[in-house]
Amino acid sequence: MNKGANPYSTPMKNAFSHVTHWVFDLDNTLYPPEAALFDQIEVKMTEYVMRELKVDHARANHLRDHYWRKYGTTLSGMMLEHDVDPLPYLTEVHDISLDHMVEDLTLRTHIQNLPGRKIVYTNGS
Numbered sequence: 001m002n003k004g005a006n007p008y009s010t011p012m013k014n015a016f017s018h019v020t021h022w023v024f025d026l027d028n029t030l031y032p033p034e035a036a037l038f039d040q041i042e043v044k045m046t047e048y049v050m051r052e053l054k055v056d057h058a059r060a061n062h063l064r065d066h067y068w069r070k071y072g073t074t075l076s077g078m079m080l081e082h083d084v085d086p087l088p089y090l091t092e093v094h095d096i097s098l099d100h101m102v103e104d105l106t107l108r109t110h111i112q113n114l115p116g117r118k119i120v121y122t123n124g125s
Contacts, residue, residue: 019116026122031101040096041124045074048092052084090125 024030031037042064049060067077078084111118 017115019114021117021119022111022114023119023121024111026120027124030107030120031104035101037096037098041093044093044096048089049074049078052078053082094124 028038045064046057046060049055049064050057053060053063055063063077064074067074067081071077071080075084075086075089078089079086
């Protein structure tokens with residue numbers, strides 16, 4: 001592609017005309033990691049582990065990380081090792097502030113201009 005060329009010009013659009021479905025991962029993809037949303041979630045996860053398992057902050061932080069490494073998510077470890085109900089956990093830890101988020105109008109326009117159905121995936125509740 002030529003330097004400075006618009007990647008969403010007609011030739012590029014035509015290259016994607018056969019695509020009928022797009023799946024976008026919301027988390028740290030459609031919004032930048034600099035938004036630090038996961039920082040808020042991590043704090044809430046640690047607080048949840050502290051309260052549910054009746055452990056101090058250091059132990060909760062350790063367990064959160066341990067379960068993530070062993071089971072792929074903190075929640076999986078909490079469910080498997082402590083029979084934690086996932087719904088209250090997911091509701092609480094994903095209740096974060098989005099006040100600092102700024103709409104990316106350029107990204108929005110590019111996605112809207114893609115042919116086909118758009119699906120946004122998140123593992124948040």
